[in-house]
Structures are given as structure tokens and as C-alpha cells.
Amino acid sequence: MPPASNYRDLRTELDSLTTESFRRELADIDQLPTLDIARLMNNEDATVPAAVAERLPEIAAAIDAVAERMARGGRLIYAGAGTAGRLGVLDASECPPTFNTRPGQVVGLIAGGPQALVASMEGAEDSKELAEADLDALGVGADDTVVGVSASGRTPYAIGAVAHARARGSLTIGLACNAGSALAAAAEHGIEVVVGPELLTGSTRLKAGTAQKLVLNMISTITMIRLGKTYGNLMVDVRASNDKLRARSRRIVALATGAADEEVEAALAATDGEVKNAILTLLADVDGPTAARLLEESGGRLRTALARATG
Structure with a gap:
């Protein structure tokens, strides 16, 4: 067992930390109504x-x-x-x-x-x-x-x-x-x-x-x-690993391109479900393999790939 002096040193160190400070004004918090405690906690979190x-x-x-x-x-x-x-x-x-x-x-x-x-x-x-x-x-x-x-x-x-x-x-x-x-x-x-x-x-x-x-x-x-993992505020590198994320993938492609549902489905099918690639096929009017190549040459950055395809 460590000597008592070690614990005294540790206590002194903890006493010096702001995160460990004792707030005497809250010493009776356990006697307050639940709603009052919730308000106190919420006010603390707001800081x-x-x-x-x-x-x-x-x-x-x-x-x-x-x-x-x-x-x-x-x-x-x-x-x-x-x-x-x-x-x-x-x-x-x-x-x-x-x-x-x-x-x-x-x-x-x-x-x-x-x-x-x-x-x-x-x-x-x-x-x-x-x-x-x-x-x-x-x-x-x-x-x-x-x-x-x-x-x-x-x-x-x-x-x-x-x-x-x-x-x-x-x-x-x-x-x-x-x-x-x-x-x-x-x-x-x-x-x-x-x-x-x-x-x-x-x-x-x-x-x-x-x-x-x-x-x-x-x-x-x-x-x-x-690192180019987004396009604007859209998560274009999202991995569609479940039904919710597959639905989100379709929504992201639609938001990025304004394409109809049928076009979105076709683009995702042509790109093995890769959201970024599907967006590029629609916005640059290229096929799936071309979209993949452009993204590879652009380090995965969709805006750069679009500029290459349309410039």
C-alpha cells in the first residue's frame, strides 16, 4: 500500500484543481426539488x-x-x-x-x-x-x-x-x-x-x-x-451500412443534385452505392468509372473532381 504521504500529496494536488473545487452553495442540493436541481444542472451546462x-x-x-x-x-x-x-x-x-x-x-x-x-x-x-x-x-x-x-x-x-x-x-x-x-x-x-x-x-x-x-x-x-469528406454541409462520404444510412445516402444525392428519385437510384446503382461518385455522375454527366477516376485523381475531393470534369 502506498504511504500516507502519497495520498496527502494527491489530495493537495486535487484541491488545487478547478474541476475538483467544492461549491459550498450547493451543499444542500440533495434537499432541493427535482425540478430545481434540473434547472441548476441545465444552467451549468449552458456555460x-x-x-x-x-x-x-x-x-x-x-x-x-x-x-x-x-x-x-x-x-x-x-x-x-x-x-x-x-x-x-x-x-x-x-x-x-x-x-x-x-x-x-x-x-x-x-x-x-x-x-x-x-x-x-x-x-x-x-x-x-x-x-x-x-x-x-x-x-x-x-x-x-x-x-x-x-x-x-x-x-x-x-x-x-x-x-x-x-x-x-x-x-x-x-x-x-x-x-x-x-x-x-x-x-x-x-x-x-x-x-x-x-x-x-x-x-x-x-x-x-x-x-x-x-x-x-x-x-x-x-x-x-x-480533407474533402463533405460537399458543403452534406456527408458525401457516408457509408451506407444499414437501412437508415441507405435512406440518408439517397437523400444526400438528391439534395446535392436536385435530381428526381429515379435518377438518384440509377446513379447510386451505377456507382455501387458510393454517394460522392453518384453526385459526380449527375452533376458532371459522366459515367460511374469516369467519376471514380476523377475522384481518384482529385484525392477524393468532390469539388476538385467537378472542376476537372466541367472545366
């Missing part, structure tokens, strides 16, 4: 977007750097523990159906491995070595980006991931919810979204978790926009 807005310049700079690396074939890798790790895994898992990313192009690492998604394995967050091993298993390199995510900004797993990736030449981003964090200091791009003390002391799945989710949404979504 999060403003905190994110204060960090938009740092977020945008990080995204441009991520997009540059990914355009060279690199990967986007999130690394975190507990709630932060789960949020990274969530964001990564939604990229293939939304943007048709390649397997392994966007990765979420959580301290303790996949089982930590559904069961608490909080002790795993204390190991920098575990983070290093997880990144070594991926063969992280110079074209990759590693985003360490930690509400406190002191989680060893996230800091270890960023430090190890940076030593391997990867782009690194540290996303935390406390100012002056070790995580942000360890990364090339530090993003500190200070949301203040939580409604429940130290429960950083609340405002801090919401802030992290908003920033991760921006990193993945805007990076994919920069």
Missing part, C-alpha cells in the same frame, strides 16, 4: 459552449495541423482514461460510418483496454508505461496525431501518451479542463477549456465531459471537412 469559444483559436490551429498530417496518410489517435477515454473511443467509432474513414484511420485508446468502456478500471490511468505500450502496438509515427484527453490535465496515461508520441515525431494535442495543466504543457498544441467546478464535486463526466465532447466533435468533423 460550457462559452468556455469552448474562448479556446477556438487554439482548436482551429490544432485542427489545421491534424488535417495536414492526415492528408499525408496519418492517423488521428485519441488517448485517455475513464470518461475522457470513452469519449475518444466514441468519437473515433463514429468516423467510419459518418466519413467512410479507413479501418484504423481514427483510433480511440482507453486506459485498461476495451473492457474499460463498460467497467471501471480507474487504476489503469496511473500508468504512463501502459500508454507507451498501447502506442507502440499501433506503431505510431511522424504522420500521426495523438490527442491526450484528461479533464484534470494530470492523468499519467494521457500525459504518457502525448510525451511518447511526441518523442516519436507525432503531432500532439493535450485537451484538459484546468489551466496550467501538465497535459497541455506536454503537447505541441495545448487546449485548456476551463469550465469551472462541477455540480457534483469532482464529477468531471459533467461539464468537463461535455466540453471534451464538443472539442472532439470539432477536431474530427472539421478535419474531415478539410
